[in-house]
Amino acid sequence: MDADTDRLTETGADVAERSRQVIGLLADERRLRALAAVALGADSAARVAEAAGLGAKDTALALLRLREQGAVTGTDGADGGLAVGYGLFRELARPARSAEDRPADGRDAVLNTFVRGGRLVRLPAQWTRKKLVLRYIAEETFEPGVEYPERVVNERLRAWCDESDDIDHVTLRRYLVDLHHLHRSEGVYRRPEAA
Secondary structure, three states, X not given: OOHHHHHHHHHHHHHHHHHHHHHHHHOOHHHHHHHHHHHOOOOOXXXXXXXXXXXXXXXXXXXXXXXXXXXXEOOOOOOOOOEEOHHXXXXXXXXXXXXXXXXXXXXXXXXXXXXXXXXXOOOOOOHHHHHHHHHXXXXXXXXXXXXXXXXXXXXXXXHXXXXXXXXXXXXXXXXXXXXXXXXXXXXXXXXXXXX
């Protein structure tokens, strides 16, 4: 099996694992009811509790877990309030890309050198290559416009750094913010629509 095929298999396995996590998240009736209430327009914890028939504590815990996994975005009392993280569900529903779907250009050569099996081997020293690899990681990891709590961002970036002695998830996160691939506000990260 070549490195490209191995990366595709790993990516498919990662998506399958992430799908299992989201299904597990929604297997809890309280979290499912809270998500349904948000989907039906409840934009605050109080409205979610009322619509879902949950107590304040159960509502708070359900919303916390839903936000951590990206199934619900926004915060209670913020402009726009709570909303369903549709980007997460679109991401998980998207079919895995095959080798034929990717353009064969210099970009692939750079990515194949520095990214293997869905993991970052090391960051390139050359700045233009480094920016290309970081943009790729942002595009593969985060849906545009979706808000991610720092814990979820760290978890996703840590997966890229598993086999690298060269970089850790904190450095990777800092690069992504510095290059504007992720925007950070009050511990919440979002990939801009035109990153």
